[in-house]
Amino acid sequence: MSTTYNVYETYTQHPTKKDGGWRLHFIGAPNRATLETMPLFSEVVLCQWQKQHLEDISDLVVWDGAEFLGLTAEFANDLMMSGDI
DSSP: OOOOOEEEEEOOOTTTTSSSEEEEEEEESSHHHHHHHSEEEEEEEEEHHHHHHHHGSSSSSOOOOSSSEEOHHHHHHHHHHHOOO
């Protein structure tokens, strides 16, 4: 059975200051607990969609708890600035 992902509207931390509530991103993760382990995670605003397949959300940031399976250019830039990748 393939993993499904919930898509959360999520605030991330500032990439260098590490304070929260900096930028909104739509991020796919199997569940909220997994999402909270993501680098630069700050807080969930709300859950937008549930039980999405990876191919349906491949244009979003997707975090599986160990690695990113999808990245937007903006989020990838934030990660590089933070030193988390």
